[in-house]
Amino acid sequence: MELELIITSTFEILKAVPTTLSLVTLSLSIGFILAIFLVAMSLSKSTIIRFLANSYIYYFRGTPLLIQIYLLYFGVGYWLSMQDNIKQSIFWDIINEPYWYAVIALMFNTAGYTAEILRGAIISIPKGQAESSYSLGLSYYQSMIKIILPQAIRQALPAYSNEVILMVKGSSLASIITIMEITGTMNKIRSETYAIYELIIIAGFIYLLINFVITRLFKYLENKYKIVSN
Amino acid sequence: MELLYWGNNGWGDEIFFASLITISLAVCSYGLGLILGLYIAIGKLYSNKIVKILLDGYTTVLRGIPELLVIYLLFFGGENIITQVASIFGYSGFINLPPFLIGVLAIGFISASYSAEVFRGSIQSVHKGQIEAGLSLCLNKNKIFNKVILPQAIRVAIPSLGNIWQLTLKDTALISVTGLAEIMRISRVATNSEREPFIFFIAAACIFLVLTSISTKIQIKIEKKYNESMVR
Numbered sequence: 001m002e003l004e005l006i007i008t009s010t011f012e013i014l015k016a017v018p019t020t021l022s023l024v025t026l027s028l029s030i031g032f033i034l035a036i037f038l039v040a041m042s043l044s045k046s047t048i049i050r051f052l053a054n055s056y057i058y059y060f061r062g063t064p065l066l067i068q069i070y071l072l073y074f075g076v077g078y079w080l081s082m083q084d085n086i087k088q089s090i091f092w093d094i095i096n097e098p099y100w101y102a103v104i105a106l107m108f109n110t111a112g113y114t115a116e117i118l119r120g121a122i123i124s125i126p127k128g129q130a131e132s133s134y135s136l137g138l139s140y141y142q143s144m145i146k147i148i149l150p151q152a153i154r155q156a157l158p159a160y161s162n163e164v165i166l167m168v169k170g171s172s173l174a175s176i177i178t179i180m181e182i183t184g185t186m187n188k189i190r191s192e193t194y195a196i197y198e199l200i201i202i203a204g205f206i207y208l209l210i211n212f213v214i215t216r217l218f219k220y221l222e223n224k225y226k227i228v229s230n
Numbered sequence: 231m232e233l234l235y236w237g238n239n240g241w242g243d244e245i246f247f248a249s250l251i252t253i254s255l256a257v258c259s260y261g262l263g264l265i266l267g268l269y270i271a272i273g274k275l276y277s278n279k280i281v282k283i284l285l286d287g288y289t290t291v292l293r294g295i296p297e298l299l300v301i302y303l304l305f306f307g308g309e310n311i312i313t314q315v316a317s318i319f320g321y322s323g324f325i326n327l328p329p330f331l332i333g334v335l336a337i338g339f340i341s342a343s344y345s346a347e348v349f350r351g352s353i354q355s356v357h358k359g360q361i362e363a364g365l366s367l368c369l370n371k372n373k374i375f376n377k378v379i380l381p382q383a384i385r386v387a388i389p390s391l392g393n394i395w396q397l398t399l400k401d402t403a404l405i406s407v408t409g410l411a412e413i414m415r416i417s418r419v420a421t422n423s424e425r426e427p428f429i430f431f432i433a434a435a436c437i438f439l440v441l442t443s444i445s446t447k448i449q450i451k452i453e454k455k456y457n458e459s460m461v462r
Contacts, residue, residue, distance in 0.1 A: 062442040063435045064403035066414060075427040172296035183298055196307040204295040211294045
């Protein structure tokens with residue numbers, strides 16, 4: 001493979017970086033909100049609500065991401081495309097776009113993992129913290145939001161940074177449902193030029209760079225919120 | 231539901247054999263990962279600087295890039311490399327690698343990078359006094375490592391190694407892009423020919439759920455067994 005092809009394919013793959021990043025940030029941010037609801041459900045007193053949340057977490061942590069994407073895209077997507085009234089509605093343009101299936105699949109997946117991380121962190125906060133906030137007259141929700149959660153999130157930061165990296169890597173699976181993010185673009189160029197090693201090195205380097213920035217960012221956050229003991 | 235029956239009319243037998251392929255793929259690549267990971271960890275801890283940098287690079291890269299890239303690299307590029315290596319030794323002709331072997335190598339290499347980090351951490355967690363005690367008993371270096379450090383390190387490593395097993399098991403689903411007839415591939419083929427997406431993908435998801443729950447059960451048992459000596 002000549003140098004010229006390396007340069008053009010580098011630019012072409014770099015153009016796909018925003019797609020990967022938007023996939024990851026969108027699914028992570030919505031997934032985090034979903035995860036908070038899931039944690040609230042899994043800590044609830046009602047057995048049914050707890051069971052629902054736990055089985056959600058169990059399913060999304062116990063099956064490969066690929067199956068979840070397939071079920072959503074080839075399952076739900078196929079079923080939606082069979083419904084005539086949806087095909088005629090204005091939503092069809094959105095429903096027909098594989099990008100949203102990837103975002104939703106990644107979001108559901110990360111919500112399950114994040115919920116488990118957050119639950120572990122909340123349980124790790126000593127009970128005395130909650131008891132002392134009750135004794136100061138705070139309600140359950142006040143103590144949860146003002147006392148427990150801030151401490152739990154600090155506790156969860158290292159595990160969550162792993163989850164973010166897993167999401168960056170997981171976003172490469174979106175290429176299987178024809179989304180042109182980094183891996184998808186790389187695979188397209190590969191099928192056109194039959195080059196492989198150079199393309200994998202370029203794509204791998206970009207992924208490593210993204211993950212390096214993420215690790216640095218989380219290291220910075222961990223240092224910022226570190227407990228300073230005398 | 232008839233679609234899941236055993237025999238020519240249903241996909242039950244295909245899915246069953248596909249699950250066996252998935253399981254054997256996971257076991258082989260996990261085993262490869264464990265052996266390779268242990269050697270990488272030893273190299274990272276006890277060898278010279280150049281080897282250390284190379285091995286650090288290996289674990290960083292393989293843990294930092296998507297699994298799919300590794301699979302593509304071996305699937306599209308692996309045969310070329312092997313053929314070129316073989317031509318150095320005087321073999322002319324193209325060498326074809328079976329997809330199962332490519333899968334084992336790809337997932338095994340990824341799994342190795344994770345288990346190497348686990349082994350490194352757990353070997354480091356063994357107290358230094360243990361080495362000194364071994365030295366005072368006139369054990370040589372190999373004996374200290376094999377009989378004193380490793381058994382204690384493995385006990386520490388077991389919970390994380392269990393997590394890596396689950397990761398490896400789930401990573402095998404990605405091998406379906408190479409066309410190997412494991413669960414994901416078969417459920418995809420069945421879906422395409424029967425136009426019934428939900429049944430086969432849900433069946434595949436259930437198989438994975440059963441596999442992960444069984445491994446969690448086994449994992450808890452093994453952890454208990456290895457911690458027996460530590461419970462007071």
